[in-house]
Amino acid sequence: MNPILDIQHVTHSFGQHTALQDISFSVKQGEVVGLIGRSGAGKSTLLRCLCALERPQQGHILLDGVDLTTQPERQLVRIRRRIGLVFQHFNLLTSRTVAGNIALPLQIAGCPRKEQAARIAELLDLVGLKGFEKKYPSQLSGGQKQRVGIARALAANPTLLLCDEATSALDPESTNSILNLLADINRKLGLTIVLITHEMDVVRRFAQRILVLDHGRLVEDGTLLDFLRDGQNNRTLQTLLADIRPSLPTFLTGTLADTPQQGPHKTIIRLVLSGDSASEPLFSELSAQFGVQAALLQGGVTTVGEHLSGDMILSLEGDRTEQALSHLKMAAQNMEILGYVPSHS
Known part of the structure; x- marks a missing residue:
């Protein structure tokens, strides 16, 4: 046509x-x-x-x-x-x-x-x-x-x-x-x-x-x-x-490190999801499969056009965080590691 x-x-x-x-x-x-x-x-x-x-x-x-x-x-x-x-x-x-x-x-x-x-x-x-x-x-x-x-x-x-x-x-x-x-x-x-x-x-x-x-x-x-x-x-x-994307919470902006910390730490990521992946029970899946605690810091899931889309900043913590990150990289449209903070932050 x-x-x-x-x-x-x-x-x-x-x-x-x-x-x-x-x-x-x-x-x-x-x-x-x-x-x-x-x-x-x-x-x-x-x-x-x-x-x-x-x-x-x-x-x-x-x-x-x-x-x-x-x-x-x-x-x-x-x-x-x-x-x-x-x-x-x-x-x-x-x-x-x-x-x-x-x-x-x-x-x-x-x-x-x-x-x-x-x-x-x-x-x-x-x-x-x-x-x-x-x-x-x-x-x-x-x-x-x-x-x-x-x-x-x-x-x-x-x-x-x-x-x-x-x-x-x-x-x-x-x-x-x-x-x-x-x-x-x-x-x-x-x-x-x-x-x-x-x-x-x-x-x-x-x-x-x-x-x-x-x-x-x-x-x-x-x-x-x-x-x-x-x-x-x-x-x-x-x-x-910039005006529509979730931004890093202010309490983290001065504490993020570019490399993982010694001892317990949290990995801060930005995650973009769409379609079926945006409606999956993400947090329970990370906990059940990898024993990783995931916390939503900013953003969420919304409708873009006629489809679900997720754009969010998450905190991940656990011994198998690396495996969880590999899983998310396969499931997501985009995953970006923003940095690392000590677990007590």
């Missing part, structure tokens, strides 16, 4: 500054992709290229097989209707009601009024705002405004939904609500979604696949589990993962 979105060697500069350098990736129909990077990484420029508001100086951007970089402006106007945009600050028209905001792309497309009314009612039900059609943006919460923004982006039945920092202006509760809504839309409609953000926690909870931009280059393409497994050797990933 051909990808719905295919980016081929895209490069774009502003004067002497190269904003994008040889970017290539593709997105399949129905896929949920998180595009993440720090400020200045090139996310905004790439977004403008993806929705044909900026024409890259090199490379090709194909949407459903049509190269956006070669189309005349008249044709791009039609193509943009197939791309839904959700903005960070909602961009609602304050003079229009909820229904009026959602109707805007339908009116631009010349949709008959009767069809507009039916589509608006359908979308309000989809985003959980049934009965809000006569309210104005000033009467809505941030989360409700973003729901209107999502409904408006879906009005013209796009094949691709681009979300530009769609949760950055929201409180944590509203962020959860909007991410759940987007996931529901993806499941119900099979809509392809690209979420542009600087927040790793957002893509952790939402994206099936993550692309990492850094200084205009695409430096990583994989799942969060890939990043957790390989991130200790990648400085860019370490920075992005």
Whole structure:
């Protein structure tokens, strides 16, 4: 199956500054992709290229097989209707009601009024705002405004939904609500979604696949589990993962030794698990098989996408700790020894 979105060697500069350098990736129909990077990484420029508001100086951007970089402006106007945009600050028209905001792309497309009314009612039900059609943006919460923004982006039945920092202006509760809504839309409609953000926690909870931009280059393409497994050797990933990964407890930071201590000691490890291994009775297994005492210091098991994933820092103590470590290395996606502390710590 051909990808719905295919980016081929895209490069774009502003004067002497190269904003994008040889970017290539593709997105399949129905896929949920998180595009993440720090400020200045090139996310905004790439977004403008993806929705044909900026024409890259090199490379090709194909949407459903049509190269956006070669189309005349008249044709791009039609193509943009197939791309839904959700903005960070909602961009609602304050003079229009909820229904009026959602109707805007339908009116631009010349949709008959009767069809507009039916589509608006359908979308309000989809985003959980049934009965809000006569309210104005000033009467809505941030989360409700973003729901209107999502409904408006879906009005013209796009094949691709681009979300530009769609949760950055929201409180944590509203962020959860909007991410759940987007996931529901993806499941119900099979809509392809690209979420542009600087927040790793957002893509952790939402994206099936993550692309990492850094200084205009695409430096990583994989799942969060890939990043957790390989991130200790990648400085860019370490920075992005820092906010969501369990960190060493402060009472241990000054006492860790690089080599095992003489006498009784504890081995401090970081463990990454997924799938079946994340749901195994880990602690009782280590105790029963190796007589090793395991203590959870930070982290735990959570859901990443539709799968269980564990990311945790453990303390292991016992005469057969080495055998237990070998067992964990085989069972885990990644195991890293962080250091050693005396048993009385």
